[in-house]
Amino acid sequence: MGERTVIPFGPQHPVLPEPIHLDLVLEDEVVIEAIPQIGYVHRGLEKLVEKKDFKQYTYVAERICGICSFMHGMGYCMSVESIMDVEIPERAKFLRTIWAELSRMHSHILWLGLTADAFGFDSLFMHSWRLREMILDIFEQTTGGRVIFSVCDIGGVRKDIDQETLNMIVDVMNNIEKELKGLSDVFLNDSTVKSRTVGVGVLSKQQAFDLGAIGPMTRASGNAIDMRTEGYAAYDKLKFEPIIATQGDSYARIVVRIKEIFQSIDLIKQCISIIPEGDIIVKIKGNPNGEYFTRLEQPRGEVIYYVKANGTSFLDRVRVRTPTFANIPALLETLKGCALADVPILILTIDPCISCTER
Amino acid sequence: MEQTIKKISSNDLLNETNLMKNSGYRLVAISCTNKDGIELTYSFDKDFDFINLRINMDYDAEIESINYMFPYAFLYENEIKELFGVNIVNMTLDFKDNLYRISVKTPFNMKKESE
Numbered sequence: 173m174g175e176r177t178v179i180p181f182g183p184q185h186p187v188l189p190e191p192i193h194l195d196l197v198l199e200d201e202v203v204i205e206a207i208p209q210i211g212y213v214h215r216g217l218e219k220l221v222e223k224k225d226f227k228q229y230t231y232v233a234e235r236i237c238g239i240c241s242f243m244h245g246m247g248y249c250m251s252v253e254s255i256m257d258v259e260i261p262e263r264a265k266f267l268r269t270i271w272a273e274l275s276r277m278h279s280h281i282l283w284l285g286l287t288a289d290a291f292g293f294d295s296l297f298m299h300s301w302r303l304r305e306m307i308l309d310i311f312e313q314t315t316g317g318r319v320i321f322s323v324c325d326i327g328g329v330r331k332d333i334d335q336e337t338l339n340m341i342v343d344v345m346n347n348i349e350k351e352l353k354g355l356s357d358v359f360l361n362d363s364t365v366k367s368r369t370v371g372v373g374v375l376s377k378q379q380a381f382d383l384g385a386i387g388p389m390t391r392a393s394g395n396a397i398d399m400r401t402e403g404y405a406a407y408d409k410l411k412f413e414p415i416i417a418t419q420g421d422s423y424a425r426i427v428v429r430i431k432e433i434f435q436s437i438d439l440i441k442q443c444i445s446i447i448p449e450g451d452i453i454v455k456i457k458g459n460p461n462g463e464y465f466t467r468l469e470q471p472r473g474e475v476i477y478y479v480k481a482n483g484t485s486f487l488d489r490v491r492v493r494t495p496t497f498a499n500i501p502a503l504l505e506t507l508k509g510c511a512l513a514d515v516p517i518l519i520l521t522i523d524p525c526i527s528c529t530e531r
Numbered sequence: 532m533e534q535t536i537k538k539i540s541s542n543d544l545l546n547e548t549n550l551m552k553n554s555g556y557r558l559v560a561i562s563c564t565n566k567d568g569i570e571l572t573y574s575f576d577k578d579f580d581f582i583n584l585r586i587n588m589d590y591d592a593e594i595e596s597i598n599y600m601f602p603y604a605f606l607y608e609n610e611i612k613e614l615f616g617v618n619i620v621n622m623t624l625d626f627k628d629n630l631y632r633i634s635v636k637t638p639f640n641m642k643k644e645s646e
Contacts, residue, residue, distance in 0.1 A: 211631030219639055384558055384603040402579055465534050465574065465581065467559075476560050476574070493560040501603035 174200035183212050187290045187516040190526030206507040214530045225485040237527040238319045240470045242275045245324035247466050247477035252326050255460040264328035266447040269406040273436040278307040279471035280429045283523045290520050291368040328453030338444045345437045356430045369422035373506035373518040385502035387473020387495050392428045393420035399469035410442045425521045472523050494528035534581040541586050548597045551575045561607035563615045565641050590642040596622040616640040
């Protein structure tokens with residue numbers, strides 16, 4: 173047995189845009205155990221429910237994270253709508269689905285770029301983020317915002333997308349699809365990428381389930397857990413299957429996310445081809461009274477929005493269980509036995525969002 | 532989206548959780564609300580069958596850890612302990628208030644506010 177040393181990893185590290193700390197217990201160059209510490213930027217946004225009324229809180233929910241901002245707002249609104257028994261217009265369901273899938277695309281492409289950057293492939297990083305810009309442009313054109321766009325509201329959505337813009341989105345999707353094929357060829361076939369990801373950080377199907385992993389992390393290990401299949405928003409009108417891989421390594425997580433970008437393109441095109449005309453929002457009356465758990469599939473996996481209301485305009489509780497929080501135990505397991513040099517890649521393969529974790 | 536909330540006593544938590552575990556459910560989340568006493572909700576899922584075990588108890592009461600049945604519960608339990616000040620006992624992985632780097636002790640504890 174080699175000598176044991178403890179190396180602090182983070183809270184500041186080149187691969188971490190946000191702070192998280194791990195104490196890595198090493199034997200020589202091999203990680204034996206990783207002990208996490210979070211809370212460097214904990215904002216207590218759940219507590220803010222005492223100061224903001226249930227309509228204002230939509231804006232707070234959207235600010236939990238800058239990457240899946242739209243889906244945070246959507247999850248919160250869906251919980252309140254369920255408590256108030258509000259059925260939102262069909263067109264609003266499709267618009268929510270389009271913006272949600274665009275969010276998934278930009279999140280996954282952002283992650284691809286960060287991963288390329290982590291293993292030192294900077295041109296791949298830049299090409300990935302160039303593609304992501306095309307999606308941010310769509311956000312700006314349809315909502316006015318590029319990161320936080322505040323279009324989700326209790327009862328529907330605040331902005332419509334006209335047919336001309338929907339046609340433009342289809343054109344952009346076709347362009348991205350074409351460019352992504354070239355980009356994914358490098359991610360999936362280049363030997364330098366494979367050498368850093370194949371067989372690294374393997375999580376078996378049973379391990380992923382037993383550790384409560386969700387999203388691409390568990391699907392890359394063969395568990396077909398995808399909240400979209402439950403049919404919220406317009407997903408019940410769309411044809412798709414959860415994307416899974418079976419190898420459970422870092423490479424499989426890249427494969428799943430790349431296939432999910434292509435799947436999102438397909439889902440957006442399906443939405444645009446069948447989106448009905450009509451209203452985009454219904455007026456809500458009164459205050460919510462009751463409780464509800466909403467579960468939806470964010471880019472990083474299942475998020476839970478629990479809302480408890482008491483009949484006044486102020487809620488008793490909003491609880492958000494974010495996907496990164498749920499994937500930390502699986503991350504700690506994949507780190508056991510890995511080489512110190514692989515730690516940054518493995519941390520990135522859960523696509524950590526510390527903003528979400530530090531809600 | 533179907534969801535069941537089943538009220539149980541804190542004494543039944545381990546038995547009920549064990550039933551969930553043996554039936555192939557996964558732990559989805561543990562949530563805490565503490566406006567009028569502590570309200571803990573243990574959420575489980577199996578093929579979209581979403582079951583929530585609900586426990587109401589006094590602020591100072593103790594609750595057993597389910598860590599040995601669901602090892603990944605350690606994050607939820609440490610979070611609830613640090614943010615709400617819930618007395619969770621027999622935790623196999625206790626961060627002893629060091630999971631979160633927060634300057635205020637148990638910031639979500641409403642009993643403390645009302646005192």
